[in-house]
Amino acid sequence: QVQLQQWGAGLLKPSETLSLTCAVYGASLSDNFWTWIRQPPGKGLEWIGDINHSGSANYNPSLMSRVTMSVDLSTKQLFLKLRSVTAADSAVYYCARVGIRYKWNAPRVNWFDPWGQGSLVIVSS
């Protein structure tokens, strides 16, 4: 059974860097893509980006200038960094496994499952 466990700093000041880690259990990082999503309190879901085992990432254009995703195959961990945070970045952040389909022999996103438990990050001065 695949499980994702997340952790990271929960309270940041404006302009600091958000750093989250997601550990993967029961699945190989190499056989899957991985993604990060966030959800401001009481609001909907926003896709942040996804990454494969070789570190090739796709980012949401709305966050691309501030976000970096990475993976560590040896520890089976995923990492999210978001620079220069503001109050608008306050949210629950989730990692998730990406189910893949193939279109014209290229991997494409199909679904997100399972998800990590979520990490609440508050940005406040």
Added chain:
Amino acid sequence: DIQLTQSPSFLSASVGDRVTITCRASQGISSYLAWYQQKPGKAPKLLIYGASTLQSGVPSRFSGSGSGTEFTLTISSLQPEDFTTYYCQQVDRYPITFGQGTRLDIK
């Protein structure tokens, strides 16, 4: 970006009712749509992908249909644990986007 609009945003129903939630895409996305259920304080759970394929372990009272720009999630007979929030998601092209959510309450 592809916009997804769910309707209704709020829905009241009773145990045993049949309900349908609609998700409309701002442009055609073939059948590249997924549905998620989210309970308060929990991560979303995948229900359906490919517009109509039921994820393993999801009760058969959940079903999905549609293609192109209009999709539906149907719950055939509501159970007490189904009263929560549902999101659609398009995975046809980047950036991946979600609908705004539909909250299902007990009448």
